[in-house]
Amino acid sequence: MTLHDLDPADGDRARALDAHILHSWSKHGTTNPFTVARGEGVRLWDHDGREYLDFSSQLVNTNIGHSHPKVVEAIQRQAAELATVAPATTNLVRGEAAERILSKIDDMAAVFFTNGGADAVENAIRMARVHTGRTKVLTHYRSYHGNTGAAINATGDHRRLGNEFATGHVHCFGPFLYRSEFWAETEEQEAERALQHARRVIEAEGPSTFAAIMVEAVPGTAGILPPPPGYLQGLRELADRHGIVLILDEVMAGFGRTGHWFAHQHDGVRPDLVTFAKGVNSGYVPVGGVILSDEILGTFRERAIPGGLTYAGHPLAAASIVAAIDAMTDEGIVEHAAHLGEDILGPGLRELAERHEIIGEVRGRGCFWALDLVTDRATREPVDASVVAGLKGKLLERGYVPFTADNRIHVVPPLVISDDDARRGLEILDEVLGAHAA
Template sequence: MSTAYELDRQHVFHSWSAQAEISPMVISAARGSYVWDDEDRRYLDFSSQLVFTNIGHQHPRVVAAIQEQAGRLCTVAPQFANAERSRAAELIAGLAPDGFEKVFFTNGGADANEHAIRMARLHTGRHKVLSAYRSYHGGTETAINVTGDPRRWPNDTATSGTVHFFGPFLYRSEFHSTSEEEESERALAHLRRTIEAEGPATIAAIILESIPGTAGIFAPPPGYLAGVRALCDEHGIVMVLDEVMAGFGRAGAWFALDLFGVVPDLITFAKGVNSGYVPLGGVVISDRIAATFDHRPYPGGLTYSGHPLACAAAVATIETMRDEGIVENAARLGRDVLGPGLAELAERHPCVGDVRGVGAFWALDLVTDPGSKAMLSPAQLADVVSAAKGSGLLPFANTNRIHVVPPCTMSDDEAREGLAILDEALKAGDAHVA
């Protein structure tokens, strides 16, 4: 057993874990679509770690940009201007819809959502924030309360001004819908009633993931986000779209919101903006909300806001993604390889209840009964994960699902290699189908 593992077990406190119940894999090296453990076993990374290595591991152009910036200026306080921060903000704003010129940098996605909500509250003078039950927005105080998934429960004091509603998800519809059109219409009617019942004049913001990620990767049905935009406009509510996971190529577009033709008021980002090489997140702010703070101080900040090493990595990532057509590759990979390949797996494996996704952003909903859609238990899902790892595939697993979320740079051959391993691993799930 490696020294790294032993020291980890002695001293590292892991997130979302019972500390005595885990045995974390030691990753000692990575390149492109692969990682290696401390025994030099190679794994194809179908997880992009936590869905952030969009540009792949150790991209030489991004590594070189970090090294060059470290040699010139490692750090600077946020009250000063800095060339890399300025250039990163320019590039990110340039990817947003028209009318977004300002970027507030954070250390990651959770605090991006924290600050977006703070901006919305200050802009409107209201306090409540509405969010979906099937969602994840981060682990900090406000972000975990707007999160819908059960990790919220131990942290939810019901005093944060957050209210939850059911968003659309046809496969597990809360509205007894039989079509995408019905699901969109009924989900919007439910949201309208929630707004009316809570009092429109009390609501500062509605925050949604453009495509919910951790909760199951299900794109909103046609018309839903446009309907939310209309409700926000009707009641003076700020619309926040969380692009932390779905953005920067993951969904086959620079921002997933581009797929739906909807313009929010605030856009949050992190993860893929620089593939997590150095922690970075932020809020892209519409001109209307930015103007609120032209002559009124914004009461918030972070010591490392726009850290030059992180911003240098972001500049290199965005420029490389453009030069190498990485966003386009993600879209093509989903259309030509992952989508058809996963559909074939669903035909062969009765444990696959549903396949959904876009770009390099897919989920397999695993069930023990396709008729009732009863979910695989965590222990049953662990059998699938163990089989995949044993054959050299590193999957992303959550609840009853396998998420297929490889680097956006992945080749067709690598994707097919992963699908072949997953094909064998799913036999462990089939064994639990009644």
């Protein structure tokens, strides 16, 4: 499809047919009228031919941008060669996908493929429970881990409520200095007190009952919350002290989003299990997985893993992983994401905060940023949902596709965005925030 092929009548038909779809996290019939017909790089087009800059990366997954030719070609070639194959078979492209993933992370031994991020979390929890013979899993209240049985129970935000059918889940507050639960005034205090809180929860619940501590390496949907120095290392020490498996959820933060291949590499911490999805192939084909340390893998040398999926390591997904990681490596996309964060997005967003009182805090890394919007900088009271909805609408009107959550605008463009397009996005944000204040 080219821009010349776009037909407004197709947009009308798409909206009419949308009545047959029950969308995620939505009441039926309240869907977003924004209709997408085509994507290329960091741009999207609707059926009327209107162009938008994608500053959402959809659900923070199109790290390599839309319709990257090398990934598209790899999927097409694989479909012609072998479109599907059972997971128990040996298949070259599946092995190459695992090899590419392991080449970007230190001291890990194997990959268990899944269909997406939520079932990656499910299987990581299962592995930890089998490995330890224990049940409980400690996670943060400010977190999102997926919408399947154990994953939604592990989630800490409001979407957990009404979905709590799994057992063995315990929550604690993770570090978030701007809205500290611990009366902290410095990052050092916040890390120390959050670790003490986690330690006391584990002690109160019984250390010998915990299979895993699972946290997002950088919590994403909860607000893009880079952990303060020492926090992840402290969790590693706590896990080691009690024989607990440390699972780092890299579904959103992984594969270059923060300017490293994996977000935990900023902190120099060694996980036992890592979950991934989204950015591993930019969502071109559904895929996820769990990366295992040699110690965890050892358990499954002695006994069969009690689980599997029909489409685990699907060849189309595997081909897209190989092509995406190779393109990201050859084109220096992860390094470019680090540059964008350090030289364009970080400084630019902080300049916006100086001009607009509605911005209470700017935080992030790489191409992973959040604007915490407040009614008053002194009290830090969050703006309400109507304010964010209004800003979202104004951004779309100006050709900027935003990612919003609660009282925040997340600035999360594809990692391939040019310096000029990144600056243009900041200009649009400036215009909209300025118009709101007027």
